[in-house]
Amino acid sequence: MRTMAFTKKGNEPLLELRRADTPKPASGEVLVKVKAVSLNAADYRSIQMGMVPKSRIFGADVAGTVVAKGANVTDFTVGDDVVADLASHGFGGLADYVAAPSSAWVLKPAGLSFQHASAVPLAGITALQGLQKLGRIASGTKVLIVGSAGSVGPWAVQLAKFFGSTVTGVCSTANVEQTRQLGADFVIDYTREDYLTGDKRYDLILAVNGNNPIRAYKRCLNSGGRLVVVGGALTQIFKTLLLGWAYSFGSKKVKILTAKPNRSDLVFLLNLVADGTIKPVIDKVYPLEQASEAMQYLSAGHAKGKVLVNVD
Numbered sequence: 001m002r003t004m005a006f007t008k009k010g011n012e013p014l015l016e017l018r019r020a021d022t023p024k025p026a027s028g029e030v031l032v033k034v035k036a037v038s039l040n041a042a043d044y045r046s047i048q049m050g051m052v053p054k055s056r057i058f059g060a061d062v063a064g065t066v067v068a069k070g071a072n073v074t075d076f077t078v079g080d081d082v083v084a085d086l087a088s089h090g091f092g093g094l095a096d097y098v099a100a101p102s103s104a105w106v107l108k109p110a111g112l113s114f115q116h117a118s119a120v121p122l123a124g125i126t127a128l129q130g131l132q133k134l135g136r137i138a139s140g141t142k143v144l145i146v147g148s149a150g151s152v153g154p155w156a157v158q159l160a161k162f163f164g165s166t167v168t169g170v171c172s173t174a175n176v177e178q179t180r181q182l183g184a185d186f187v188i189d190y191t192r193e194d195y196l197t198g199d200k201r202y203d204l205i206l207a208v209n210g211n212n213p214i215r216a217y218k219r220c221l222n223s224g225g226r227l228v229v230v231g232g233a234l235t236q237i238f239k240t241l242l243l244g245w246a247y248s249f250g251s252k253k254v255k256i257l258t259a260k261p262n263r264s265d266l267v268f269l270l271n272l273v274a275d276g277t278i279k280p281v282i283d284k285v286y287p288l289e290q291a292s293e294a295m296q297y298l299s300a301g302h303a304k305g306k307v308l309v310n311v312d
């Protein structure tokens with residue numbers, strides 16, 4: 001089978017087209033013919049940190065078709081169309097086939113394309129868990145989403161609207177119209193407006209991207225409000241890990257998200273996409289052989305939506 005394997009040319013990381021044996025599914029695993037993969041910050045951040053999967057094949061968000069199964073697999077049959085986030089199962093999506101535990105997969109809703117399905121898992125679940133689990137979003141919550149473009153941001157904007165909240169999205173000029181079209185009630189262009197110094201207040205701030213002082217975020221929260229840090233610059237994450245607890249004294253809480261793969265969250269999101277309630281925002285689609293270019297584009301940090309690799 002074809003794989004795009006991680007290698008280095010000098011100090012430069014890249015993904016290289018190589019041939020490998022098609023994996024055999026072990027007990028409890030299914031072998032999936034990969035149709036589409038979406039890339040995530042989890043892929044390029046792992047590369048930057050030198051954390052390479054054992055197979056040397058990146059690609060966590062996979063949609064494809066079950067072509068074989070190992071012993072003790074009762075929940076899928078050959079021919080089922082499936083979707084998974086394989087970040088905790090060794091990645092492996094940037095290849096013609098991947099074998100992974102059946103417990104990682106869910107059925108792809110009929111009528112949803114493989115590309116659209118692959119755009120959902122990691123980024124969609126991150127937005128959902130940030131808003132719902134840590135953010136405790138509810139109807140009427142006033143939400144500020146810092147980083148409303150990219151992989152996670154568009155899911156966050158649409159889900160926050162789905163939950164009945166009032167949404168303010170923060171992005172650069174090029175993405176203002178997109179954020180508005182996704183349903184945001186207000187859009188702030190961070191290149192033109194300092195959105196943390198004014199008198200606007202929010203019940204929930206979802207910090208998907210950027211790098212701001214926690215104190216400045218906290219000032220913009222209503223009493224009882226929550227700051228949920230999802231990502232952004234590494235310093236934003238370290239500051240929150242180190243100091244988040246100290247800023248959580250009083251009614252305003254500071255939380256850092258560690259999104260976890262969750263099959264019922266994934267099914268919930270896939271159904272919302274399949275019935276047209278929320279839309280995947282696809283920025284670019286690359287063929288498998290250009291997965292290295294896809295990864296470079298994404299890691300530059302200004303993708304406008306999901307970056308996909310078409311494997312079929």
Ligand SMILES: NC(=O)c1ccc[n+]([C@@H]2O[C@H](COP(=O)([O-])OP(=O)(O)OC[C@H]3O[C@@H](n4cnc5c(N)ncnc54)[C@H](OP(=O)(O)O)[C@@H]3O)[C@@H](O)[C@H]2O)c1
Binds near residue numbers: 149
């Ligand atoms: N906590 C978790 O469990 C978890 C899970 C998944 C991802 N993450 C993290 O979440 C972050 C976002 O992930 P992603 O996959 O969405 O990344 P991404 O696709 O690479 O994000 C790109 C987007 O970020 C926007 N952006 C860049 N700088 C910004 C700034 N200063 N203010 C507002 N927006 C800015 C860009 O918009 P412009 O071009 O308009 O600047 C671009 O649209 C990453 O740091 C990732 O590591 C965390």
